[in-house]
Amino acid sequence: MGGKGIKGRGLTGIVGRCVYGKKVVVRSRMSEYFLKASGNQAVNVNPPTGLDYHITKQGSSWLWAVTSVFGLLVVVYAILFFIAEMRSNSLTRYSLAAPFLISFFMFFFYFTYASNLGWTGIQAEFGHVKVDNPVTGLTPGVRQIFYSRFVAWFLSWPLVLFLIELSSVSTTVQHSDTLSVLDMIHTLLVQIFSAYFWIIALLVGALIRSTYKWGYFTFGAVSMLIMEAILIRRQFVTLKTRAFNGAMLGFIMVIVWLYFICWGLSEGGNRIQPDSEAVFYGILDLILFAIYPAYLLFIIKAFGDWPAFSWRGGFARRTDEEHLEKPSGQPSVRQSGETAVPQTHANHAAGAPAAATGPALGPTAEHPPSAAGPTTMAEIPAANPIARETA
Incomplete structure (x- = not known):
C-alpha cells in the first residue's frame, strides 16, 4: 500500500x-x-407546512430566550416558596403562589411557541406582508396563528389580578380597619370575567378570515375598558392606592392596550411578520407576567400585612354603615325656650304634667288651663278652712 x-x-x-x-x-x-x-432545530423538526407567513429560526431563537427567563423564574419562586414554608409566613406563601403559577403557565406556553407548536393556519384578510416563495398560492396568503398564546393568557390573567388585589389590601388597609370579603370577591370576579371576555374575543377574532374579526376586536376593547374602570375604582378610590405602587399600576394599564395594537398589526391586519409579532408579544409578556409580578411580590414581602376581615362590612363601607347607624326616631320640633309639646290624650287622662323646657307663656286657645284643682286663694272651698289658712 x-x-x-x-x-x-x-x-x-x-x-x-x-x-x-x-x-x-x-x-x-x-x-x-x-x-x-x-443549534435551534425547532422549525426543521416541526415545519410550518401549508403556511405563507410563519416564524423562522430567528424568531424561534428569540422565543427560546423568553422561555428560559420564565423557566428560571419558576425555579426561583419554587425555592422561595419552600423557604416561606419553613418560616411559616402565610402571607408570603399566598403571594408566592400567584407568580409561581404565572411563570409556570408562561414557561409552558413559550416552550410550545418556540417549538413551533400550538398553531393553526388562517388566511389573512390583508396582503400587506410579502414573502419571496409563497406556498399556498392564495392571495392574501395563510398566516400562522398561535392559539396557545390565548390559553396562557386565560390561565395567567386571573392570577395577576389576584396579586394586584393582594398587594393593595395588604399595604393600604390599616390595622384599625376591616376588609369586606364579599366586596373583594365581587370585585375580583367582575375583573376576571372581563379579562376572560376580551381574551376570548381576540382569540375568536384571530381565527376569522373576514372583516368580521374587527367586531370581536371591538367587543374585547369594550370589555377591557370595563375591567380597567372597575380596577381604577377599586384601587384608587376604595383602597386609596398611591405613590409608586399606583404609578406602576397605571403604567401596566397602559401596557395592556399594546396587546390590542400588536393584535391589530399581526393577527388582525397582517402588517408585520410573525417573527416581529413574536418579539412584540414577548416583550409585553415579560413586562406583565415576569417583571410586574416580581415587583408586587417584593411590595407584599417588604410592606404587606394581613388586614382584619369581615364578611359583609369593611372600611370601604364605613360611610354607609355610619349613615345606617343614625337614630331613626322623629326629631323633636321644640327648641329651647319654646312652648311645651302638646300632651297626648293618654297623658291628659292620667293627669301627667306637660313637660316644658322654656318659660310658660300662659294658656292659649289651643291649650286651655287644666281644671285639675284650684290655683288661687279664692278658689279654695270654704268648707276646708284649714286648707284655706294653710294656703
Missing part, C-alpha cells in the same frame, strides 16, 4: 488513505457538525 499518511489540519483535518490503489479522502468537520447539531 502506498500513499500519503495523515496530514493534520486541526479539527478539519483530512484523512487520506489508499485502498486497493485508489485514494479515498474522507473529510470530517467535527466542529461544524456539533455546532449544527446543537
Whole structure:
C-alpha cells in the first residue's frame, strides 16, 4: 500500500488513505457538525407546512430566550416558596403562589411557541406582508396563528389580578380597619370575567378570515375598558392606592392596550411578520407576567400585612354603615325656650304634667288651663278652712 499518511489540519483535518490503489479522502468537520447539531432545530423538526407567513429560526431563537427567563423564574419562586414554608409566613406563601403559577403557565406556553407548536393556519384578510416563495398560492396568503398564546393568557390573567388585589389590601388597609370579603370577591370576579371576555374575543377574532374579526376586536376593547374602570375604582378610590405602587399600576394599564395594537398589526391586519409579532408579544409578556409580578411580590414581602376581615362590612363601607347607624326616631320640633309639646290624650287622662323646657307663656286657645284643682286663694272651698289658712 502506498500513499500519503495523515496530514493534520486541526479539527478539519483530512484523512487520506489508499485502498486497493485508489485514494479515498474522507473529510470530517467535527466542529461544524456539533455546532449544527446543537443549534435551534425547532422549525426543521416541526415545519410550518401549508403556511405563507410563519416564524423562522430567528424568531424561534428569540422565543427560546423568553422561555428560559420564565423557566428560571419558576425555579426561583419554587425555592422561595419552600423557604416561606419553613418560616411559616402565610402571607408570603399566598403571594408566592400567584407568580409561581404565572411563570409556570408562561414557561409552558413559550416552550410550545418556540417549538413551533400550538398553531393553526388562517388566511389573512390583508396582503400587506410579502414573502419571496409563497406556498399556498392564495392571495392574501395563510398566516400562522398561535392559539396557545390565548390559553396562557386565560390561565395567567386571573392570577395577576389576584396579586394586584393582594398587594393593595395588604399595604393600604390599616390595622384599625376591616376588609369586606364579599366586596373583594365581587370585585375580583367582575375583573376576571372581563379579562376572560376580551381574551376570548381576540382569540375568536384571530381565527376569522373576514372583516368580521374587527367586531370581536371591538367587543374585547369594550370589555377591557370595563375591567380597567372597575380596577381604577377599586384601587384608587376604595383602597386609596398611591405613590409608586399606583404609578406602576397605571403604567401596566397602559401596557395592556399594546396587546390590542400588536393584535391589530399581526393577527388582525397582517402588517408585520410573525417573527416581529413574536418579539412584540414577548416583550409585553415579560413586562406583565415576569417583571410586574416580581415587583408586587417584593411590595407584599417588604410592606404587606394581613388586614382584619369581615364578611359583609369593611372600611370601604364605613360611610354607609355610619349613615345606617343614625337614630331613626322623629326629631323633636321644640327648641329651647319654646312652648311645651302638646300632651297626648293618654297623658291628659292620667293627669301627667306637660313637660316644658322654656318659660310658660300662659294658656292659649289651643291649650286651655287644666281644671285639675284650684290655683288661687279664692278658689279654695270654704268648707276646708284649714286648707284655706294653710294656703
